[in-house]
Amino acid sequence: MTSATHSTLFPQVPDSADAVLDGLDPEQREVAVALQGPVCVLAGAGTGKTRAITHRIAYGVRAGILQPTSVLAVTFTNRAAGEMRGRLRQLGAGGVQARTFHSAALRQLQYFWPKAVGGDLPRLLERKVQLVAEAAARCGIRLDRNELRDVTSEIEWAKVTQTVPADYPAVVAKSQRDAPRDPAEISQVYAMYEQLKRDRTVIDFEDVLLLTVGILQDRHDIADHVRRQYQHFVVDEYQDVSPLQQRLLDLWLGDRDNLCVVGDASQTIYSFTGATPDHLLNFRTRHPRATVVKLVRDYRSTPQVVHLANGLLGQARGRAAEHRLELVSQRERGPEPAYTEYADEPAEAEGTARRIRDLIAAGVPAGEIAVLYRVNSQSEVYEQALADAGVPYQLRGAERFFERAEVREAGVALRGAARAGGNDSLLDDAEGLPAEVRAVLSTKGWSSEPPAGSGAVRDRWESLAALVRLAEDFEQARPGATLSDLVAELDERAAAQHAPTVQGVTLASLHSAKGLEWDAVFLVGLTEGMMPITYAKTDEQIEEERRLLYVGVTRARFHLSLSWSLARSPGGRASRRPSRFLNGLRPGSGALGGRASAGGGAGIERPAPARRKRRGPALCRVCGKTLTDAGEMKLMRCDDCPSDMDEALYERLRDWRAVRAQEISQPAYCVFTDKTLMAIAEAVPGSEGELAGIPGVGARKLGRFGSAVLDICAGGDGVEGLAEADEEM
Numbered sequence: 001m002t003s004a005t006h007s008t009l010f011p012q013v014p015d016s017a018d019a020v021l022d023g024l025d026p027e028q029r030e031v032a033v034a035l036q037g038p039v040c041v042l043a044g045a046g047t048g049k050t051r052a053i054t055h056r057i058a059y060g061v062r063a064g065i066l067q068p069t070s071v072l073a074v075t076f077t078n079r080a081a082g083e084m085r086g087r088l089r090q091l092g093a094g095g096v097q098a099r100t101f102h103s104a105a106l107r108q109l110q111y112f113w114p115k116a117v118g119g120d121l122p123r124l125l126e127r128k129v130q131l132v133a134e135a136a137a138r139c140g141i142r143l144d145r146n147e148l149r150d151v152t153s154e155i156e157w158a159k160v161t162q163t164v165p166a167d168y169p170a171v172v173a174k175s176q177r178d179a180p181r182d183p184a185e186i187s188q189v190y191a192m193y194e195q196l197k198r199d200r201t202v203i204d205f206e207d208v209l210l211l212t213v214g215i216l217q218d219r220h221d222i223a224d225h226v227r228r229q230y231q232h233f234v235v236d237e238y239q240d241v242s243p244l245q246q247r248l249l250d251l252w253l254g255d256r257d258n259l260c261v262v263g264d265a266s267q268t269i270y271s272f273t274g275a276t277p278d279h280l281l282n283f284r285t286r287h288p289r290a291t292v293v294k295l296v297r298d299y300r301s302t303p304q305v306v307h308l309a310n311g312l313l314g315q316a317r318g319r320a321a322e323h324r325l326e327l328v329s330q331r332e333r334g335p336e337p338a339y340t341e342y343a344d345e346p347a348e349a350e351g352t353a354r355r356i357r358d359l360i361a362a363g364v365p366a367g368e369i370a371v372l373y374r375v376n377s378q379s380e381v382y383e384q385a386l387a388d389a390g391v392p393y394q395l396r397g398a399e400r401f402f403e404r405a406e407v408r409e410a411g412v413a414l415r416g417a418a419r420a421g422g423n424d425s426l427l428d429d430a431e432g433l434p435a436e437v438r439a440v441l442s443t444k445g446w447s448s449e450p451p452a453g454s455g456a457v458r459d460r461w462e463s464l465a466a467l468v469r470l471a472e473d474f475e476q477a478r479p480g481a482t483l484s485d486l487v488a489e490l491d492e493r494a495a496a497q498h499a500p501t502v503q504g505v506t507l508a509s510l511h512s513a514k515g516l517e518w519d520a521v522f523l524v525g526l527t528e529g530m531m532p533i534t535y536a537k538t539d540e541q542i543e544e545e546r547r548l549l550y551v552g553v554t555r556a557r558f559h560l561s562l563s564w565s566l567a568r569s570p571g572g573r574a575s576r577r578p579s580r581f582l583n584g585l586r587p588g589s590g591a592l593g594g595r596a597s598a599g600g601g602a603g604i605e606r607p608a609p610a611r612r613k614r615r616g617p618a619l620c621r622v623c624g625k626t627l628t629d630a631g632e633m634k635l636m637r638c639d640d641c642p643s644d645m646d647e648a649l650y651e652r653l654r655d656w657r658a659v660r661a662q663e664i665s666q667p668a669y670c671v672f673t674d675k676t677l678m679a680i681a682e683a684v685p686g687s688e689g690e691l692a693g694i695p696g697v698g699a700r701k702l703g704r705f706g707s708a709v710l711d712i713c714a715g716g717d718g719v720e721g722l723a724e725a726d727e728e729m
Contacts, residue, residue, distance in 0.1 A: 046300025068095030302334030
């Protein structure tokens with residue numbers, strides 16, 4: 001059987017209820033036919049849980065056991081809800097509601113507010129940070145940018161755990177939670193924030209749940225209305241339910257038990273937001289008659305990756321660990337996980353970029369590769385390394401796909417062509433939907449061959465190429481589909497933020513990678529203090545960090561690389577240690593040394609030191625301070641220290657770079673970054689040796705651009721060096 005994630009994006013609609021069950025494994029089939037009473041599905045990573053529950057709903061609908069409008073499926077992200085709706089539609093169950101908790105609650109709140117309260121529903125506050133900042137200022141409390149973000153998150157946690165401002169200090173003390181500020185101060189800010197919302201007649205996202213709960217509790221007639229509408233409930237990612245979400249679910253259910261929950265306690269990684277696996281772990285206690293099904297057949301990852309994942313959880317402690325699932329890979333054998341130790345963070349980033357470039361050269365698509373790290377601030381050095389290696393990348397958590405300017409422009413063009421009914425001259429010779437889409441998007445920057453390098457030009461092309469691939473998949477599923485049909489599909493996906501895949505290496509935090517998967521995954525920065533993170537103090541917090549690493553490991557289908565560096569910066573003291581979670585798993589790390597390898601395991605790689613000499617920490621050449629920021633290390637000075645840069649030389653270098661980038665069809669930073677040009681303009685090198693000593697000028701760029709740069713530094717225009725470089729190419 002093939003994994004759901006590898007199935008065609010738009011499969012053919014099954015012709016009968018029994019056909020819906022085709023292709024399910026025995027455990028998935030057991031889930032699909034369990035349509036009555038409470039059902040608990042314990043589903044490990046990669047075991048096809050979404051496939052199981054969508055086929056369960058579709059089978060019930062197609063067999064006439066469930067009415068589509070009586071089913072409410074809830075999950076935690078718009079992307080997951082959109083994917084679920086798409087699958088249900090293709091299985092012939094398009095009338096089923098699949099929404100996030102917040103979306104379902106907001107819809108009910110908007111409908112019942114005039115009847116329950118009167119008037120219009122208060123305006124929804126899109127971003128609460130500004131109002132929290134104002135609340136803090138009114139309380140005479142100064143918050144910097146990071147503190148503001150943390151206090152805002154703390155207010156969100158208090159609300160989803162149903163903690164009012166006056167009780168916040170006591171609840172924090174009882175739960176041993178580390179507050180980002182004095183709890184009494186946060187309580188003040190929280191109370192003022194709530195007052196400001198009332199004064200301005202606005203509500204936030206947490207209020208959507210709280211107000212819906214309040215109406216359903218107080219108005220039995222409205223609660224009965226909702227319960228008549230929805231009689232069967234499915235909850236995905238049940239280990240991430242907060243107390244407030246569970247309270248809402250209980251009110252939706254009433255005294256009924258037609259509830260199917262799906263989750264994995266070993267993937268509980270959001271407790272800082274109020275999520276708790278207790279509802280999943282206590283499900284059988286609350287529902288003694290529950291049907292319990294375990295999904296452990298892993299269709300995503302190779303035996304080598306699964307063996308490491310099982311070994312990682314095998315060392316876990318606590319209640320979630322007691323309920324861990326031992327996964328069994330259903331795939332052919334693959335390569336062993338690679339463990340690599342680097343001297344410093346830039347070396348780790350450069351080494352990772354080299355390996356990624358090799359994988360792409362070997363045929364692995366860039367869009368099937370991910371670099372995952374613990375915190376977002378780690379991304380910069382990898383962005384730089386991938387750009388230097390000429391590898392396209394995308395930052396997860398950046399601008400949403402359907403909000404990108406080029407995607408909006410493409411949508412306008414496709415709608416115009418659809419309204420023209422195929423009479424547009426561009427479409428006269430086009431055959432089939434994909435050809436029509438290519439013809440339209442060719443006017444917006446799409447071409448059959450991608451531009452070289454990365455950057456804005458490549459990003460734009462990748463967005464348009466994703467739309468072309470979507471059209472190809474759509475026509476395969478619906479032969480004869482028109483451009484109007486595709487536009488309707490795009491509109492629905494945009495409303496759900498269900499974006500197609502963009503080709504480019506994904507850079508993402510481990511938390512944001514939840515629910516995703518790639519052929520190749522690089523887990524980087526695996527050192528004590530980062531994994532587990534420094535502020536994880538209690539046993540429960542440490543175990544959540546272990547589960548976070550487990551989530552990272554199980555994102556990989558085939559290639560898995562784990563790496564760490566001994567120092568932060570070149571020449572720094574090698575004081576770091578690999579993550580404790582790798583003890584007994586990585587080769588040579590203890591009595592369990594071979595466990596991570598299904599076939600004995602390969603040793604830890606320690607790449608040869610980089611070409612540059614390391615004679616101690618990098619020091620600012622102006623004030624002597626130790627440098628740690630990658631940009632400052634390129635300049636060999638603090639950003640705020642006086643610069644002796646030759647401004648005219650810098651401008652000539654920028655002009656030359658712009659011309660060169662255009663000629664080789666790459667973004668400017670793939671030639672040299674601004675920081676590297678500034679360093680060159682400050683150093684004014686007179687020889688290849690001096691130029692090579694500037695961070696950001698590696699051997700490859702020295703050979704390709706060195707002569708031109710030295711010519712410009714000597715007062716020339718770089719043309720002579722440029723010609724030499726072209727001859728070498």
